[in-house]
Amino acid sequence: MVKIFLTCESVFPILMPTKGNSYQIRKMTVLVDFSKPELCAQTRPVQCLINGQVVILDKYNWSSLLVAITELFIKEDNPKLHVLDGKPIYGNKPFFNRWKADTGACSKLSNGKWLYTNYVPQTIVKIIGKLCLHCDVPLNNVFISYRLKESCAAKNTRDHTILTRFCRHSF
Numbered sequence: 001m002v003k004i005f006l007t008c009e010s011v012f013p014i015l016m017p018t019k020g021n022s023y024q025i026r027k028m029t030v031l032v033d034f035s036k037p038e039l040c041a042q043t044r045p046v047q048c049l050i051n052g053q054v055v056i057l058d059k060y061n062w063s064s065l066l067v068a069i070t071e072l073f074i075k076e077d078n079p080k081l082h083v084l085d086g087k088p089i090y091g092n093k094p095f096f097n098r099w100k101a102d103t104g105a106c107s108k109l110s111n112g113k114w115l116y117t118n119y120v121p122q123t124i125v126k127i128i129g130k131l132c133l134h135c136d137v138p139l140n141n142v143f144i145s146y147r148l149k150e151s152c153a154a155k156n157t158r159d160h161t162i163l164t165r166f167c168r169h170s171f
Contacts, residue, residue, distance in 0.1 A: 032144040037125035042149055049143040050132065063117035064122040065144070067107045069128055074111050078135045085113070089134060090127045 048055035104118030
């Protein structure tokens with residue numbers, strides 16, 4: 001089985017040969033563009049690399065990614081994190097809380113603080129971007145790939161067909 005990787009404006013489809021001269025797209029991942037977080041709606045993160053270090057996800061959702069990135073900065077003992085005790089990094093909710101919020105999803109971190117995670121993907125991408133900048137990590141050192149949720153992938157058959165035709169004529 002041959003896999004062909006095509007890079008086109010941060011789109012990475014994995015193409016599998018089919019009968020004839022066409023290729024079928026199996027999976028497609030895209031890199032996060034922090035200036036366009038709205039593109040992350042109805043998606044799930046696949047991989048994350050910060051300053052060359054792989055961020056391990058226990059679940060492939062945006063909340064887990066926010067927790068994993070925060071834990072990475074805690075593990076590295078980033079001195080800028082202490083400033084976020086009880087203070088917001090985005091919106092009006094404090095980034096680190098002493099107690100679990102009464103409503104919404106939260107995660108308890110290794111530093112004993114609680115992190116509110118009940119946000120839509122677009123907001124989590126904004127928070128991740130702000131957190132990285134706050135911790136002195138330039139966004140060009142943050143690579144997060146994501147893909148459409150399975151239920152949404154079927155809705156994008158038009159784009160799928162166009163890209164498949166493009167790939168067929170490019171080889």
